[in-house]
Amino acid sequence: MRSPPPEVVASWPRPNYVNPETRGPDLIVAGVITLVFAVVCLVLRMYVRLRIMRKTELDDWVMVVATFFSVAATISIILAFDRFGWKYHVWDLTLAKLISGRQASFATQAFFIPATLLCKISILLSYLRLAPQNSMFRRLSLIAPWIVGATTAIFWIVLFTECKPISSYWNLTRTAHDCLDETPILFAYAISSVFFDFFVWALPIPTIYRANLPLHQRLAIIALFSVGLFVVVAAAIRIYYLDIVLRETYDVTWEGTHLWQWVAVESNLGIICGCVPWLKMLVKSWWGKRAGGTAGGSGGASGSGAARIGPNPDGVQTIGSKGAVFRMDTLGRVPTGGREKGPYMDLESCYDVSEVETRPG
Structure with missing residues (x-):
């Protein structure tokens, strides 16, 4: 937190500790809604x-831990807004409120950094079920978690070591703070976060597009994964408000409301985007139960436009209808790159193979 110069403090209005101007509930609404969606x-x-x-x-379990940290970060933000003065102008806060607000800021960052890190790692690990063997996609999916983890861990360690003692981060009554300038640190983390979010979103797109599936189905899967773009946008918006708080204003609590709102949204959106690809399978399962076994009780699709699955003598299944055939191995994987035999892309985690519709031959 920047210390305002005397002339800036002199320009502030007289403190109002009784009935101060208050921000609206936008932060709480955004935090609660995205948090509920993330947990669901x-x-x-x-x-x-x-x-x-x-x-x-x-x-799956990495995402569970990521959700724990995201919940903690969101609750910390909401409590700081409601109890510790983040909804007031800085001149309307007592010294005790300012200190509590700084403590909440520290706690939120301590939760937010591992939440976003573990979310990225979970998504990258899930790509291993999609990535063909010996492909660049698979190699990057194996290497990226280590790079993202090491880079993000550095910023998390810096958070706990930038002030000595650590209480200097929030103890505003000290005459000399032994703290590093947090502005370049926060900007470096925010920019790297946007880069890694974009990388995680873009990584599977080329492989999915080259999958041996009809174009409309490839585009549907890409659209499903592209929900991750919302995280990239949220992270970019966070940088915009971070710049305002760190370089353009000393009224950090009032202007910081927008920043913390997008911190909560970004954290929870990461969880949502990491879980959305699984929800289509849930919808298909529920729809199948409602259909009451219209597929003839065999567990497969039926009808003139549905895919048919049948074993081949070589142990590789075929999916076909209307004269077109795709090859699929016993794990439910469709070959990528237009080749009949391997490598295969595992579709069970992002698309229901029983729904595959093939084009006329």
Whole structure:
């Protein structure tokens, strides 16, 4: 927090500790709505994995931990707004409120950084089920979590070491603060976060587009994954408000309301985007139950436009209808790159193979 020069303090109006001007509830509304959606999406994802697919993997549990940190960060932001003065002008705050607000700022960052990191790692790990063997996509999916993790861990460590003692971060009564300038640190983290968010979103797109599926289905899957663009946009907006708070104003509580609102939105959107691809499978499962076994009780699709699945002597299944055939192995994977035999892209985590519609031959 920048210390305002005396002439700036002199220009402030007289403090109003009784009935100060107050920000509207936008921050609380945005935080609560995105938090509820994030938790619901995680619960539904785990329902799919535990009850429908009856298996979980590391990325699922990493996302659970990420959600814990995101919940903590959002609650910290809401409490700071409602209890510690983030909805008031800085000149209407007592010294105790200013100190509490700085403590809340520290706690929020301590939760937010691991929340966004673990969310990215979970998504990157889930890509390993999509990535063909020996592909660049797979190599990047294996390497990226280490790069993202190491880079983000540096900023998290700096948060705890930029002030000595650590209480100098919020103890505004000290005459000399042994703290690093947090402006370049926060900007570096925010910019790197936008870059990694964009990288995580863009990484699977080329492979999905080259999958041996009809164009409209490839575009549908890409659209499903492109929900991640909302996280990139939220992170970019956060940079805009970060610049205002760090360089353009000393009324950091009043102007910082927008910044903290987008911190909460970004954190929770990451969870939502990481879980959305699983929800289509849930919808298909519920729709199948409502259909009451119209597929003839065989568990497969039926009808003139539906895909048919049948084994081949070589152990590789085919999906076909209307004269067109795609090859699929026993794990439900469709070949990518237009080749008949491997590598295969695992579609079970992002698309229901039973829904595949093929074009006329």
